[in-house]
Amino acid sequence: xxxxxxxxxxxxxxxxxxxxxxxxxxxxxxxxxxxxxxxxxxxxxxxxxxxxxxxxxxxxxxxxxxxxxxxxxxxxxxxxxxxxxxxxxxxxxxxxxxxxxxxxxxxxxxxxxxxxxxxxxxxxxxxxxxxxxxxxxxxxxxxxxxxxxxxxxxxxxxxxxxxxxxxxxxxxxxxxxxxxxxxxxxxxxxxxxxxxxxxxxxxxxxxxxxxxxxxxxxxxxxxxxxxxxxxxxxxxxxxxxxxxxxxxxxxxxxxxxxxxxxxxxxx
Numbered sequence: 001x002x003x004x005x006x007x008x009x010x011x012x013x014x015x016x017x018x019x020x021x022x023x024x025x026x027x028x029x030x031x032x033x034x035x036x037x038x039x040x041x042x043x044x045x046x047x048x049x050x051x052x053x054x055x056x057x058x059x060x061x062x063x064x065x066x067x068x069x070x071x072x073x074x075x076x077x078x079x080x081x082x083x084x085x086x087x088x089x090x091x092x093x094x095x096x097x098x099x100x101x102x103x104x105x106x107x108x109x110x111x112x113x114x115x116x117x118x119x120x121x122x123x124x125x126x127x128x129x130x131x132x133x134x135x136x137x138x139x140x141x142x143x144x145x146x147x148x149x150x151x152x153x154x155x156x157x158x159x160x161x162x163x164x165x166x167x168x169x170x171x172x173x174x175x176x177x178x179x180x181x182x183x184x185x186x187x188x189x190x191x192x193x194x195x196x197x198x199x200x201x202x203x204x205x206x207x208x209x210x211x212x213x214x215x216x217x218x219x220x221x222x223x224x225x226x227x228x229x230x231x232x233x234x235x236x237x238x239x240x241x242x243x244x245x246x247x248x249x250x251x252x253x254x255x256x257x258x259x260x261x262x263x264x265x266x267x
Contacts, residue, residue, distance in 0.1 A: 036155030037096060041103035045110070046186045053121040054108040055131050059094050061124040063087070064139050088148030101156055110185060112141050113150040150192075157193035166224035169236070173228060177235035194243025195250070202247055202255060211259060218244065218260050237263045 039045070056064060067083050095105045104125075111120050117140065124135030160168035175183065175190050197217070204213040218240065225236030244260035 034151050034155035036152075036157065036159040037099060037101050038159055039101045039106060039156050042101075042106055044103035045106035046183070050111060050114055050185065052111065052118060053123070054111045055104045055123045055125050056108055057094060057125055060091055060108070061122060061135065063091055063094075064122060065137055067139075067142050083142035084144035085148055087142070088145045091145070092148070092152055095152075106153070106156070109149045109153050110189075112145050113147075113153060114141070115146055117141055117143060153189055154193050154196055157189050158196050161193050161197045166220050169221060169224040170228060173225065173232050173236040173239060176239040177232055191239065191242050191246065194239065195246040198243050198247040199250065202251065211256065214255070215259055218263070222263065234265060238265050241265065 067087060095101060095109070101109075119138050119140055122137055122139045123131045123133070126132040126135075160171055162168075172190055172194075175186055178186070180187050198214065201213040201217040202211075205211040205215070221240045222237070225233055225240070228236060241260060241263035244255070244263065248255040248257075248260070
């Protein structure tokens with residue numbers, strides 16, 4: 001299998017929101033941090049909208065098909081009791097074994113992170129890594145996997161936000177410059193990862209340090225925007241504003257507007 005593809009071009013890993021659950025709950029509470037893996041072939045994973053179909057390694061296929069049936073359709077809570085964080089960790093453990101996420105694995109996570117019960121056509125990969133059409137089955141998405149998988153994807157994208165000296169910023173801005181309707185899932189994942197990053201900065205900020213961690217992060221990414229071709233400046237400022245505003249809303253508008261409001265795009 002080829003090695004990881006460098007993400008110097010365009011690289012949600014989102015997000016508790018409809019599609020991309022951030023690492024912060026709506027109350028401002030936090031969940032356990034997730035260290036993201038770099039993605040490979042991410043472009044292929046996001047080239048099409050969610051289509052209720054995914055491929056999986058034999059190990060992951062066996063787990064998901066084992067969990068597919070609802071034990072008691074009249075009692076969804078019972079289903080959630082058995083399919084939750086522990087089960088999600090088992091799947092993610094298999095996906096993480098080679099230290100990266102490829103296109104098929106990203107697509108699998110996105111399909112199951114969709115915040116609504118539905119049926120996914122799951123195809124098992126053969127020993128040659130190609131889909132085995134004989135090993136195809138319909139899987140009812142377990143609700144208990146959604147948030148865990150979304151956090152994994154957000155963490156993946158956060159690795160790009162966290163690159164030294166905003167090294168991943170050209171990639172992220174390039175993504176955000178795309179048509180928001182054609183790249184909706186991608187936009188939401190990138191934006192959610194930004195919220196996770198800025199949330200951590202805000203948690204370290206206070207009046208005593210003059211909100212330096214949050215303020216400096218805004219300055220870092222804004223400075224990186226100004227190093228891009230001028231045509232990309234609006235997308236860079238919009239991404240940074242959206243991530244900051246999401247963080248502020250998550251904290252009940254507790255963040256001082258002057259720290260980021262100047263980034264707000266013109267109406």
